[in-house]
Amino acid sequence: MIIEQENSEKININAFQNDLISWFKAEQRDLPWRKDQDPYKVWVSEIMLQQTRVDTVIPYFNRFIEWFPTIEDLAEAEEEKVLKAWEGLGYYSRVRNLQSAVREVKEKYNGEVPNTPEDISSLKGVGPYTAGAILSIAYGIPEPAVDGNVMRVLSRILLIREDIAKASSRKIFEKAVRDIISHEDPSAFNQALMELGALICTPTSPSCLLCPVREHCHAFHEGVQQELPIKTKKVKTRDVQLAAAVVEDEDGKILIHKRPASGLLANLWEFPTVELHHPLQNDRKQIVELFKQSLDLDIQFGQIIGQIEHVFSHLVWNIKVYTGTVKHFVPESEEWKFVSLEEMKEYAFPVPYQKMFKLSQDHKNHE
Structure with a gap:
């Protein structure tokens, strides 16, 4: 079976599939979500792996499945506990959407992850890639699962010169996968493409001499593997200046604040924080005033x-x-709480505030 491309380049699909899948079965990493093909576990792992490295995800995945071993467990869990299980992984909307979708699966599909493209794509937070990954890996359905890894690999193998930063390019790569995917073992095929991108066909300095499908790779034959994929640069990030304080009351309890229910890091906990809009606000007196105006907090600042x-x-x-310490009484509410060191373990904090807390404890221990 031969695939003909617009630029007359050809790939022997059967040989490509065999070389790729044989390599994967011999060399694949031992990852916890590969131990079985449970659709729920595949789903959790794919959501965790979005924008996060495999090594980082492994302990999170193990703990998450230990805390919420089934769809029912996650559907019924308190949001606070779910956020705590996710604490440190970032992009928290991922886990909120996952829990919403899992609740829908429990109610609408009797707790069974749907196995059709239409049904699974209708779930909150399940985009084309996640849908394709679950359908192919867990259910053995020959659907494409195209992420950045897969686009990089295929842009080199098939010499596709589309800009992978453009949303429209995904359709081109999805069509390419449909043309070459193994119908006998779509699960191993899609995982093998992902694994190849992670281990061999890396963004810089791909290990072409170790590649199991090098003889099928048109970029390698033309010596342009370093130039692909084509990807335009992202928009520049914006810098935000903040001041934050780890504040205690007279009993040594720490003041924490719950972030709003929508927007960045929604519903997570933080220490009192204000944004510094003007250069003058680097001055401590100005910062004290800002905490008073913005948060109605009268704080005796330390260093x-x-x-x-x-x-x-x-x-x-x-x-x-x-x-710092609080100079006057702060009434507790849903948003503001004083908590002990022990109680803090129950609340989910974003990474910058975890770092802040560690900094304050290290400082305290050295005083």
Whole structure:
């Protein structure tokens, strides 16, 4: 079986499939979500792996499945506990959407992850890639699962010169996968493409001499593998200057604040934080005033104990970190709480605030 491309290049599909799948079965990494083809576990792993490295995901996946072993467990779990299980992985809308979708699966599909493209794509947070991954890996249905890894691999093998930063390019790569996917073992085929991109056909310095499908690769034969894929640069990120304080009351309890229910890091907990809009606000007196005006907090500031930079996909936070004590009573509410060190373990904090807390504890221990 031969695939003919517009530029008259050819690939022997059967030989390509055999070489790729044989390599995968011999060399694949031992990953916890590969131990069985449970659609729920495949789904959880694919959502975790979006924008996150495999090595980072493994302990999170194991803990998540330990806490929520079934669809029913996740559907019925408190959001606070689900956010806590996700704490540190970032992009928290992923897990909120996952829990919403899992609840729908429980109610509408009797707890069975749907196995048709239409039904599975209708679930919240399940885009074309995740749908294709679950259908092919868990159910053995020959659907494409095209992410950046797969686009990189196929742009080189098939010499596709489309800009992979453009949303419209996905359709071209999805068609390419439909043309070459193994109908006998779509699960191994799609996983093998992903694995090849992760281990061999890497973004820079691909290991072409170790590649199991090198003889099928047109970019290698033309010596242009370093030039592909074509990808335009992202828009520049925005810098945001913040000041935040780890504030205690007279009993040594720490003041924490719940972020709004929508927007960046929604519903997660943080330490009192204000945005610095003007250069003058680098002055401590100005910062004290800002906390009063913005948060109605009267804080006796200690010293500045450090600065933290945290990079999101679209902006960078530069946070000046202070310690302090509250000078007047702050009434507790749904949004504001004083918690002990032990109680803090129950609340989910984004990574920059975890770093802040560690900084404050290290500072305290060295005083």
